[in-house]
Amino acid sequence: MQKKLWLMIEILLGIALLVLLIWFGIRKIEDYRYIKAQNEFKNSMSIVELxxxxxxxxxxxxxxxxxxxxxxxxxxxxxxxxxxxxxxxxxxxxxxxxxxxxxxxxxxxxxxxxxxxxxxxxxxxxxxxxxxxxxxxxxxxxxxxxxxxxxxxxxxxxxxxxxxxxxxxxxxxxxxxxxxxxxxxxxxxxxxxxxxxxxxxxxxxx
CATH class of the missing domain: 2.40.260.10 (Sortase)
Structure with a gap:
């Protein structure tokens, strides 16, 4: 019974870790897209040089x-x-x-x-x-x-x-x-x- 309990805990921890890694990866992708969009916008605005x-x-x-x-x-x-x-x-x-x-x-x-x-x-x-x-x-x-x-x-x-x-x-x-x-x-x-x-x-x- 105790072994099954530990196995269940390990499975839940593994799932939680996997979800955390996926979330972290999504955030990194979003950060990359945001920085890319920001740089593109700044470059786009550089056409205005008075x-x-x-x-x-x-x-x-x-x-x-x-x-x-x-x-x-x-x-x-x-x-x-x-x-x-x-x-x-x-x-x-x-x-x-x-x-x-x-x-x-x-x-x-x-x-x-x-x-x-x-x-x-x-x-x-x-x-x-x-x-x-x-x-x-x-x-x-x-x-x-x-x-x-x-x-x-x-x-x-x-x-x-x-x-x-x-x-x-x-x-x-x-x-x-x-x-x-x-x-x-x-x-x-x-x-x-x-x-x-x-x-x-x-x-x-x-």
């Missing part, structure tokens, strides 16, 4: 635009040229989003719906991180009353729009009030005046 005319020190502060019309025109042309350059290679690209002094500098794509780019890249390939994309109902010129730009909050990698969560911090909010959108029509500069969290079903587009 020209010297669009460097941070050359961007005119909002309040000084009227006094720097000549330079403003130069920046507008540089913004158009950069987006057109990217769009020539990736037709789905409609712009670039940048928040100065952060890691947020991504191309913006737009599709026929708001599902495809959740898990596909600008070349149409599956990608777990998806792309930063403009709502399919918006105009690509960013001239609507509200233009909605989506992007994943990849917390573990602290990438894409994860950094936006820092707007809950007053110091971060005060030091990052400018958002730049580069389009085929030129450079658009927005001032952050308020931040709030909304659920998908809320009428945040209105």
């Amino acid at each position: 020209d010297s005319d669009l460097d941070e020190e050359n961007i005119i502060p909002i309040e000084e635009v009227e006094e720097n019309k000549e330079l403003e025109e130069k920046l507008q042309e540089a913004a158009k040229a950069k987006v057109e350059e990217l769009k020539a290679e990736y037709p789905s690209i409609v712009g670039i989003i940048e928040i100065p002094k952060t890691e947020i500098l991504y191309p913006i794509v737009q599709g026929n719906d708001n599902q495809f780019y959740l898990d596909h890249d600008k070349e149409g390939n599956y990608h777990a991180f998806g792309e930063v994309f403009l709502d399919s109902r918006n105009t690509s010129s960013f001239t609507d009353k509200n233009s909605v730009v989506y992007g994943h909050n990849v917390r573990s990698a602290k990438t894409i729009f994860n950094e936006l969560l820092q707007y809950e911090n007053e110091d971060f909010f005060n030091n990052h009030k400018e958002i730049r959108i580069y389009t085929q029509e030129g450079l658009k500069t927005y001032e952050v005046i308020s931040v709030f969290k909304a659920k998908p079903e809320e009428p945040y587009r209105e």
Whole structure:
């Protein structure tokens, strides 16, 4: 009886060990896929290298635009040229989003719906991180009353729009009030005046 009991215990321990090894193997595979996806995303985002005319020190502060019309025109042309350059290679690209002094500098794509780019890249390939994309109902010129730009909050990698969560911090909010959108029509500069969290079903587009 005692031998049977020990045999049963050994069998159960063996099964438990096997399950643990399988679980560990699955986790390793998932970790590998995640790291691979993260590296692919970073490489994909490297296509956005702003020209010297669009460097941070050359961007005119909002309040000084009227006094720097000549330079403003130069920046507008540089913004158009950069987006057109990217769009020539990736037709789905409609712009670039940048928040100065952060890691947020991504191309913006737009599709026929708001599902495809959740898990596909600008070349149409599956990608777990998806792309930063403009709502399919918006105009690509960013001239609507509200233009909605989506992007994943990849917390573990602290990438894409994860950094936006820092707007809950007053110091971060005060030091990052400018958002730049580069389009085929030129450079658009927005001032952050308020931040709030909304659920998908809320009428945040209105």
